[in-house]
Amino acid sequence: MPDPVEKLSRRILLKRLAGGAGLALAGSHIGDVLAQSVAPAAVTADKLRPLLPGGVMSGDVTASSAIVWSRTDRPSRMIVDYSTSESFKRFERRVGPAALDSSDFTARIDLTDLPPGADVFYRVRFQDLVNDKVFSEPVTGRLRTAALSADRPVTFVFSGDEAGQGWGINERFGGYRIYEAMRRESPDFFIHSGDQIYADGPLQSEVRLPDGTLWTNLVTEPKSHVAQTLDDYRGAFAYNQLDVNKRRFMAEVPFLVQWDDHEVRNNWYPGQQIGAEEKRYQTRAISLLAARAKQAMFEYNPFRINPVDPEQVYRGFQFGPLLDVFMLDERSYRGPNSPNRQTQLDRESAFLGAQQSAWLKQSLKNSKAAWKVIASDMPISLIVPDLNPDVPKGTYEAWANGDNGAPSGRELELMDILRFIKRENIANVVWVTADVHYAQATHYDPSRAKFTEFKPFWEFVGGPINAGTFGPNELDMTFGPELRYVSVPKDNPQNQSPAAKQQYYGRAKIDPASRTMTVSLHDLDGRSLYEVKLDPEA
Incomplete structure (x- = not known):
């Protein structure tokens, strides 16, 4: 080497x-x-x-x-x-x-x-x-290919967050080992829940770990600084494909991909201007950076381009009678990050935006599959503050606003979707996500919630694939979450390197006979950490 x-x-x-x-x-x-x-x-x-x-x-x-x-x-x-x-x-x-x-x-x-x-x-x-x-x-x-009959199981894996916080391809560690663990599951497909790259996360060749050992990164020129040009973003996507585990996985398992913030810049939103406090950027217009990043993302991923809207990221997939998957885009149509306390749903409080929300609701209503999986690039109830140096304190990045009260801000949009699912009696909806860099299983029930007009449901968090481990995050209780599993302790050191082996993915398997979905959370070597069997609603 x-x-x-x-x-x-x-x-x-x-x-x-x-x-x-x-x-x-x-x-x-x-x-x-x-x-x-x-x-x-x-x-x-x-x-x-x-x-x-x-x-x-x-x-x-x-x-x-x-x-x-x-x-x-x-x-x-x-x-x-x-x-x-x-x-x-x-x-x-x-x-x-x-x-x-x-x-x-x-x-x-x-x-x-x-x-x-x-x-x-x-x-x-x-x-x-x-x-x-x-x-x-x-x-x-x-x-x-997807089956048209329900005579065989459907298996998929999900995770996200790749090459973040300064932790890149370390060949001495075995590279992105989690891809090899997921490959051994022989899944039908993989949901990449976003943060495919860390465009804002340069790599250094060596990082000293707390125990005194060295983490050694493979470093390329585009990954030695923040991405700003189109070639920078392309280089960040190309970097991850240098890992032998990922290339082997890519050749055997189809990808369904979405994006989140680090494909562009931490916690970005459309129309944002990068403040003077952030010294690393000469290009200040996020919309320009995002356009370059999106072009590179489409170039480097097996997207089926929408002929009506060639830049559309959200889309749905049918896997026969057992499963439909809905891939969301929680970046392109959101309003600005804010205290997230708006009292009405409008452009300022949007997260998916009106068009995407309408598409999701109609797609769920039309679905005939036993299970409907919503791939959300950000979790529902975990509180994710925006800590960028150029934004005010008390600003939030995800759905939740941390007030534990009745829905407000972006929660209004989620409330509308959950209410629609209940009113239309749409059964067996499961959410999968990443973003927070640890694994979690959460059950939601109206009996514990401030807003009660929804069906109980589950949310599962995977990741990171190869990035710093963080968490656990605080919970917002608006939608009645109950933690069933958390992969890291409350006092877990932040930004643990992959050497700590706190890297995670999820696996879901639907049995064709019983139509039961079994969801499990795994570490980077494939060891099962938590498993739950979800029986389908009649």
């Missing part, structure tokens, strides 16, 4: 990853693949081939389609073969878009007409646009 204090340039990183990442993921049949379909590349010197430094990834999967994503290092055309057989004896081929510098050489293909409920194997190559006889080595992946 390199000297831990070495700051790796783009060129050095690409050399390190050349071929190795792809070959590690490609599987034992690469020789057959080359012999069958890419003979021109088989005689090409490796140094002349396009490289795939980020591996491959799938996402936004449905019963009949999935996005396949990859990135190369030069102008090249994406080619994807896919098959229901790992041997690729029979396969379909899609010639995709050109990967150009305008997208940081990322590219994606929406595979359609896939068989439902099937394992689909795919391999990605890039054809050099300067010399069209030169191809990259193939890199293979696997995805699972």
Whole structure:
């Protein structure tokens, strides 16, 4: 491994990853693949081939389609073969878009007409646009389409918060070990609950831990300072793909992703101007930074782009009769962070915004699935103050405002959604989230609440994937939360490094016979810490 204090340039990183990442993921049949379909590349010197430094990834999967994503290092055309057989004896081929510098050489293909409920194997190559006889080595992946019948279980994992608080890829520690633990669960998909990157969290090559040992980070130029340019944000996303555990996971498990604050800057909201107290930024307009960050996020993730609104992050997915998933966007439409005590729901107190709230309610009402999972990038009742140096004290970042009283501020929007669920008798709604950097299971019941017109429900918190451990946070009692599990003690030191092994993810599994959803919370090596079985409402 390199000297831990070495700051790796783009060129050095690409050399390190050349071929190795792809070959590690490609599987034992690469020789057959080359012999069958890419003979021109088989005689090409490796140094002349396009490289795939980020591996491959799938996402936004449905019963009949999935996005396949990859990135190369030069102008090249994406080619994807896919098959229901790992041997690729029979396969379909899609010639995709050109990967150009305008997208940081990322590219994606929406595979359609896939068989439902099937394992689909795919391999990605890039054809050099300067010399069209030169191809990259193939890199293979696997995805699972949603089933149309309820004859098999549905399993998914969820977590968030990656490369935060100065804790990056430490190869001596084993990198982002939690991705390997989640991969062993063999889930149908992964919900990334946001804070995919810490654009505002530079990395240092070494950090001294309280016990005197050194945490050593892999450091790249974009991760050595806060992100402000489009290339900075792109580099932050590319950084996480340097981790071998993540690349292996990406190649086997489809992603459903959302964003939160650290894709841009801590606790940001639209229209914000960064104050003079924050010395690290020359660009002060958050809306400009957010536009750059969102472009990079779409480039580096397997989003299915909405043709009506190409920047829309919120969306829903159907996984057959057992499960529907609703991915929220709690950044793009929120009002300013404030004391959060407004007495009416308007633009100032918005969190999801009127259009997204209406979409969520109608989608829940239309759902025929046994379970409805709402992926919220921020928790419901945990109090999250905005502690940025350029905002007033007493300002809040999430739904809760800490007054333990009747709903006010952003809680008004949540109250409206919960009331709608009860009035429409929508059964079996579960919330999953991250953001606070520890794991928690919370049960909500109107008998304990200040507002009572809602059905009892559960919320589960995962994370961090690889970031500082914090918490536990204070609870706001407006919606009657009761803690059933908390992964860290009250006196837990803040910003614990991943070496403390306080990194967490959640797993949910729905049994097709009983339709029971079993939710468990796990540590970074996969050990189960808490489990509860949720019986479906009749």
